[in-house]
Amino acid sequence: MSKYSVIGARVRMIGGTEKVTGDAKYTSDLTLPGMLYGKILRSPHPHAKILNIDTSKAEKMIGVKAVVTGADTIGKKQGIWRRFPELCDEEILCRAKVRYIGDAVAAVAAVDEDTAEEALGLIEVEYETLPAVFDPMEAITEEAPQIHEGVELNINVNRHIEWGNVDEAFTKCDHIREDQFVCSSQAHMCMETHCALASFDYNGKLTVWTSTQSSYYIQVLLMGMLGMREGDIRVINPYTGGGFGSKFELDSAQFCASLLSKKICRPVKIVLTREEEFTATKRRTPMYYFLKLGAKKDGTLLAKEVRVITEGGAYTAMGATALYLTGFFSSFPYKYPNYRYDGYRSYTNTEPTSAMRGFGAPQSTFVGESQLDMMAEDLGIDPIEIRRKNGMTPDYVVPGQAFIQSCGLHQCLDKIEALIKERGKLPPNHGIGIAAYGFMSGGIFNWFDTPYSFSAAIVKINIDGKVDLFTGANEIGQGSNTTLSMICAEELGVKFEDIRIHSADTGICPPDLGGWGSRQTLMSGNAVKMAAADAKRQIMEFAAAKMGVNIVYDLDIKDQWIHLVDRPERGVSYFDVVKEAIRGRDGEVIIGRGHYTPHRKGMISPAYSFGIQAAEVEVDPETGKYKLLNVSTAHDSGQVINQVGIEGQLEGAIMMAGGYGYCEDQPMDKGKILNPSIADYKMIRSLDMPETKILEIDTYEPEGPFGAKEAGEGLTNPTAGAIGNAIYKAVGVRVNTLPITPEKVFRALREKESKQKR
Amino acid sequence: MKKVVKLTVNGQAYDLYIKPKTLLIEVLRDHLGLTGTKRGCNTGSCGACAVILDGMAVKSCSVLALQADGGEVMTVEGLAIGAELHPLQKAFLDHGAVQCGFCTSGMLMSSKALLDENPNPDKQQIKEGIDGHICRCTGYNSIVRAITDVVKGEYKEAK
Amino acid sequence: MSYHCPVCKKVSHAPLDLARHMIGRGDKVHRDWIYSKGFKYSELLLLQIKSFGGEGFKALAEVLEKETKVED
Numbered sequence: 007m008s009k010y011s012v013i014g015a016r017v018r019m020i021g022g023t024e025k026v027t028g029d030a031k032y033t034s035d036l037t038l039p040g041m042l043y044g045k046i047l048r049s050p051h052p053h054a055k056i057l058n059i060d061t062s063k064a065e066k067m068i069g070v071k072a073v074v075t076g077a078d079t080i081g082k083k084q085g086i087w088r089r090f091p092e093l094c095d096e097e098i099l100c101r102a103k104v105r106y107i108g109d110a111v112a113a114v115a116a117v118d119e120d121t122a123e124e125a126l127g128l129i130e131v132e133y134e135t136l137p138a139v140f141d142p143m144e145a146i147t148e149e150a151p152q153i154h155e156g157v158e159l160n161i162n163v164n165r166h167i168e169w170g171n172v173d174e175a176f177t178k179c180d181h182i183r184e185d186q187f188v189c190s191s192q193a194h195m196c197m198e199t200h201c202a203l204a205s206f207d208y209n210g211k212l213t214v215w216t217s218t219q220s221s222y223y224i225q226v227l228l229m230g231m232l233g234m235r236e237g238d239i240r241v242i243n244p245y246t247g248g249g250f251g252s253k254f255e256l257d258s259a260q261f262c263a264s265l266l267s268k269k270i271c272r273p274v275k276i277v278l279t280r281e282e283e284f285t286a287t288k289r290r291t292p293m294y295y296f297l298k299l300g301a302k303k304d305g306t307l308l309a310k311e312v313r314v315i316t317e318g319g320a321y322t323a324m325g326a327t328a329l330y331l332t333g334f335f336s337s338f339p340y341k342y343p344n345y346r347y348d349g350y351r352s353y354t355n356t357e358p359t360s361a362m363r364g365f366g367a368p369q370s371t372f373v374g375e376s377q378l379d380m381m382a383e384d385l386g387i388d389p390i391e392i393r394r395k396n397g398m399t400p401d402y403v404v405p406g407q408a409f410i411q412s413c414g415l416h417q418c419l420d421k422i423e424a425l426i427k428e429r430g431k432l433p434p435n436h437g438i439g440i441a442a443y444g445f446m447s448g449g450i451f452n453w454f455d456t457p458y459s460f461s462a463a464i465v466k467i468n469i470d471g472k473v474d475l476f477t478g479a480n481e482i483g484q485g486s487n488t489t490l491s492m493i494c495a496e497e498l499g500v501k502f503e504d505i506r507i508h509s510a511d512t513g514i515c516p517p518d519l520g521g522w523g524s525r526q527t528l529m530s531g532n533a534v535k536m537a538a539a540d541a542k543r544q545i546m547e548f549a550a551a552k553m554g555v556n557i558v559y560d561l562d563i564k565d566q567w568i569h570l571v572d573r574p575e576r577g578v579s580y581f582d583v584v585k586e587a588i589r590g591r592d593g594e595v596i597i598g599r600g601h602y603t604p605h606r607k608g609m610i611s612p613a614y615s616f617g618i619q620a621a622e623v624e625v626d627p628e629t630g631k632y633k634l635l636n637v638s639t640a641h642d643s644g645q646v647i648n649q650v651g652i653e654g655q656l657e658g659a660i661m662m663a664g665g666y667g668y669c670e671d672q673p674m675d676k677g678k679i680l681n682p683s684i685a686d687y688k689m690i691r692s693l694d695m696p697e698t699k700i701l702e703i704d705t706y707e708p709e710g711p712f713g714a715k716e717a718g719e720g721l722t723n724p725t726a727g728a729i730g731n732a733i734y735k736a737v738g739v740r741v742n743t744l745p746i747t748p749e750k751v752f753r754a755l756r757e758k759e760s761k762q763k764r
Numbered sequence: 765m766k767k768v769v770k771l772t773v774n775g776q777a778y779d780l781y782i783k784p785k786t787l788l789i790e791v792l793r794d795h796l797g798l799t800g801t802k803r804g805c806n807t808g809s810c811g812a813c814a815v816i817l818d819g820m821a822v823k824s825c826s827v828l829a830l831q832a833d834g835g836e837v838m839t840v841e842g843l844a845i846g847a848e849l850h851p852l853q854k855a856f857l858d859h860g861a862v863q864c865g866f867c868t869s870g871m872l873m874s875s876k877a878l879l880d881e882n883p884n885p886d887k888q889q890i891k892e893g894i895d896g897h898i899c900r901c902t903g904y905n906s907i908v909r910a911i912t913d914v915v916k917g918e919y920k921e922a923k
Numbered sequence: 924m925s926y927h928c929p930v931c932k933k934v935s936h937a938p939l940d941l942a943r944h945m946i947g948r949g950d951k952v953h954r955d956w957i958y959s960k961g962f963k964y965s966e967l968l969l970l971q972i973k974s975f976g977g978e979g980f981k982a983l984a985e986v987l988e989k990e991t992k993v994e995d
Contacts (some may be wrong), residue, residue, distance in 0.1 A: 027843070027849070148965055245864075313971065685807060692894045692895050
């Protein structure tokens with residue numbers, strides 16, 4: 007019998023009915039009277055000066071209503087790391103220089119898309135091409151062309167994390183390994199491409215409907231780039247077709263549509279094509295990893311040294327965060343007494359690299375878990391044992407960095423160990439590989455420099471007992487509207503159907519940093535819980551008075567029934583008390599307010615999820631081809647709020663993370679992405695998707711609402727590592743570069759054979 | 765040189781006057797305002813634009829409206845009967861087979877076409893039936909489970 | 924024994940740690956000092972990242988051992 011009425015139940019997602027009936031309106035479905043269609047002209051060169059742009063022919067074309075270039079902007083550079091102005095380096099609409107193939111140089115608004123597209127062909131841009139550099143190892147040399155003024159050697163950011171004494175510790179180790187890995191890029195491949203409908207009116211106010219993970223971030227970034235007041239910009243998030251980290255920065259569709267609309271006071275809609283989506287947005291950060299790991303012969307890990315250089319692409323974007331987090335999560339989920347991380351991010355003339363689900367942790371988990379298995383083999387220790395010996399435990403403190411409260415890693419290890427034992431002896435060429443992870447539930451850092459609390463919520467109770475919940479949190483398909491409504495209903499003691507949620511409209515919802523970094527369940531959830539508790543208190547005052555019970559008794563609401571906690575049969579209807587509470591307060595509407603910002607929780611996150619994944623593969627030793635048969639995950643996300651939602655996150659993460667390990671890649675030739683189409687960008691489809699198994703464990707996170715913490719990103723971390731370890735178990739070869747394609751497995755097998763012959 | 769095209773969409777007959785290069789998806793979304801069908805790629809690779817044309821699931825971004833002349837089209841808007849959701853729609857909701865929803869209309873159309881042709885597919889056939897569709901959110905297995913439940917008769921047909 | 928950075932206020936307990944500080948800071952004043960000793964900054968950085976055993980820091984540390992040591 008669950009102690010909760012709503013939390014943990016299986017419910018249909020809010021907005022689901024609209025989606026299955028085709029009623030849900032996404033940004034590209036919206037039209038406004040007088041609306042124009044926009045298209046963007048992009049650089050064909052990876053690095054070039056813009057000498058001149060002549061838009062006169064395009065402007066004269068029938069059906070074209072406005073053309074903009076960098077000259078129409080206020081000349082600002084923007085970036086997410088607003089506390090560090092030197093990292094705000096992106097103009098979006100380039101003025102003097104283009105820095106990658108796809109960098110925007112002009113935009114057109116016309117009566118239809120075909121006309122706009124044709125007008126692009128009439129814009130004459132005079133470029134002076136410059137030498138370009140694509141490899142970060144070359145980009146940081148003295149001979150490389152400088153990509154951004156004032157940034158010598160193209161070293162964009164560097165980050166260092168250290169505790170203990172790594173050099174001394176290595177001298178005490180019985181065994182040391184050094185290994186190199188290359189982690190590839192990955193495209194977010196949201197089903198809905200980036201798009202925006204911007205409407206600037208004659209009063210100087212801008213409304214933007216856009217597919218976004220953070221309405222608030224887009225509002226503030228537009229404010230900076232357009233030189234407007236924050237309150238004169240309203241960003242609304244209609245139904246959104248996926249984000250995965252690609253949609254919380256100001257993008258070319260949003261900026262160009264706003265700029266065009268501002269020029270002529272007419273609505274302008276821009277929807278990026280799939281090719282633009284692949285080449286002119288942002289992507290996962292490729293990383294070159296050099297790891298040194300030292301242990302005692304009993305498997306105790308003593309020291310880890312991590313050296314990373316990442317390919318930054320043309321702009322900083324969120325790449326600085328990825329650089330930091332990959333270094334931090336390289337220490338997860340184990341207790342290292344001595345640790346050192348030195349990371350460098352290099353600019354290159356390629357598509358900017360930024361945030362993508364996992365934010366540097368899929369990379370660090372792949373390399374770390376691969377190396378740990380290798381260390382275990384060197385020492386003759388079982389892979390589960392070495393993880394058990396060194397795994398984090400509840401209340402562990404990462405020196406100088408983080409406080410871990412709940413941690414279910416060991417329960418997860420037990421579950422996976424039991425599962426593998428049960429599977430028993432495997433057929434030939436089959437292998438099961440494991441990988442463990444830990445991940446954050448939202449970040450504590452405020453590089454964006456917001457003056458607001460990170461999350462806020464308002465609860466309004468109507469005379470008929472129905473509840474309006476206002477939250478800035480963004481529903482992007484992950485089910486946050488559902489999860490937050492469940493938290494509200496549980497706290498307030500009403501039914502899930504009593505809640506009507508309004509989210510991510512900056513005109514009516516309080517600010518929230520948005521749906522990225524796995525923050526909303528914990529942070530927005532805490533704000534919602536506080537707002538619901540505030541509204542509840544206002545009702546309970548009247549309930550106590552109405553019921554007149556002895557002061558020793560506590561009252562609570564559950565399932566719309568206000569009752570004595572000790573004698574639940576004695577109570578009154580929530581609906582009656584709401585009416586009385588409103589009348590008793592002179593008709594004043596009952597409004598509850600809540601907010602949340604993590605305090606005194608270290609430098610990274612208020613709470614961490616943990617888990618371990620086991621992947622079974624079957625390899626064909628002749629061809630190197632392999633099948634993902636089964637991926638089982640034991641995960642610790644604290645109290646599960648939205649059961650259907652979490653299962654969806656877990657299975658969906660396997661598709662994306664499995665793809666990262668198996669087949670997704672963006673090969674480039676001199677800065678040009680060679681496969682910018684769905685036909686050529688290989689992803690896991692229904693026939694390739696493995697069977698999945700979820701093993702629940704029971705933990706409670708004190709910092710989270712009802713004990714909950716994140717689930718969307720941590721689950722994306724381990725799959726590539728589990729696949730790599732599984733292939734090694736199956737056929738005895740290791741591939742240290744992602745993706746682990748059949749071709750690489752084939753080559754490794756043939757190389758192993760020829761070595762054995764010698 | 766515009767041409768007249770006759771289409772029946774979700775049971776309603778239309779006469780449309782269109783340029784020959786107009787794609788079926790443009791007719792549905794832009795001319796008839798049926799925005800349930802989505803554009804995911806415009807190159808016939810992702811499946812988001814799937815509709816049912818004369819009983820067969822087709823990618824409407826790769827079909828000219830002229831090629832569909834005289835035909836019967838069903839889009840996702842035609843799946844529910846009145847206010848009653850179709851069993852596939854109910855099953856998708858119950859199984860969490862919908863997250864961001866952008867692939868959903870196409871997925872539903874292919875599922876319906878599959879079940880209309882073969883009311884008793886096994887798991888492998890169901891997976892093959894939706895193999896032309898990308899879903900970036902769910903990992904496909906919940907979609908397969910939803911369709912399987914409909915096949916098993918878990919949802920009564922709408923009267 | 925301590926090692927004082929030749930261009931800023933940083934004081935380290937070991938030359939290897941000071942080398943890490945200088946290469947890590949990587950700003951113009953630190954790089955210029957490194958160049959003045961006949962090293963190429965980017966070569967040291969790449970050597971440190973790619974070489975087993977972290978040779979980049981060691982190379983600079985040898986010079987720092989001689990030039991920045993301060994007896995306490």
